[in-house]
Amino acid sequence: MRCRKCSNRAVLGLPRHNTAYCGPCLTEFVRTQVQKAIKAQTMFSPEDRILVAVSGGKDSLTLWEILLKLGYNVDALYVDLGIPGYSERSHEKVERFAHDVAEACGSKLIIQTVEEDAGAGNGVKELANLIKRPTCSACGTIKRYQFNRVAYQNNYDVMATGHNLDDEAARLLGNVLNWQDEYLQKQSPTLPASVEGFSKKVKPLYRMTEREIAAYAVVNRIDYLVEECPNAKGAKMLVYKDVLNRLEAESPGTKHRFYWGFLDKQKKSAESTKHTMTDIDQSTLLPCETCSQPTTAGTCSFCRMMARAKTAAR
């Protein structure tokens, strides 16, 4: 297989684009796609300060690397969830990337640890058990909270995550299968900043598949953690991804058509009703009575969760 651009030996075939690329042409293709995403969805400008959430996996480290290569002003946040074994290994990958690549570009890494004062010294799983919630649900609350709080307190303009096309298409499939209207309304590569205290959230890798990002990471020697979080086992999202991968193998471009078709419909519907996500959020969000972070209730879900964990640990 030859690269369609320069005829060197190709490292990756992209059936959905009916093409193939060698290492350097793949690198150029991926960075161009990310730049297009940033522009098309008005994610941020070179003057903005960006905070990218990193987990040590391929997507988030690749996103950090690409934003640095494109010359953006980006730092990273790692939340240590205290997952035995996995957290140590992911923490190590993130630290190594910061040391070997990011620091030379003036980019810094911020580290947060799951609160120990809630009586959950052994991390997110113990905390979830204390309050009788699924681990991933408690974990999602913690990550969202820490990300937003760090972005707000350190005056970042935008928060970026490494969600890719596979993630977004799987999430869309789950939302459609369960007709979760509220989630469908909020599923977007760019969520605007809402009331003061809620930062703008963006997903600059939404045009790239998992496979394309993995190939980019290998070509560019990004040393990432290959293993999945042990708590992901049995997650519905993995089933949805598997189904979409099978459809993609039969009909290349399925994920792309599914997710981009949704974005087109969402845009048309927003234009016809002149209703934006900012309107919805601004009318419903207020500062949390305990921590001042934005919430729809008097006390935010993170503070309620921590209070329950403290009571249960007594």
Ligand code: SF4
């Ligand atoms: Fe957290 Fe679940 Fe993801 Fe593990 S799989 S990082 S516990 S949300």
Ligand code: ZN
């Ligand atoms: Zn709170």
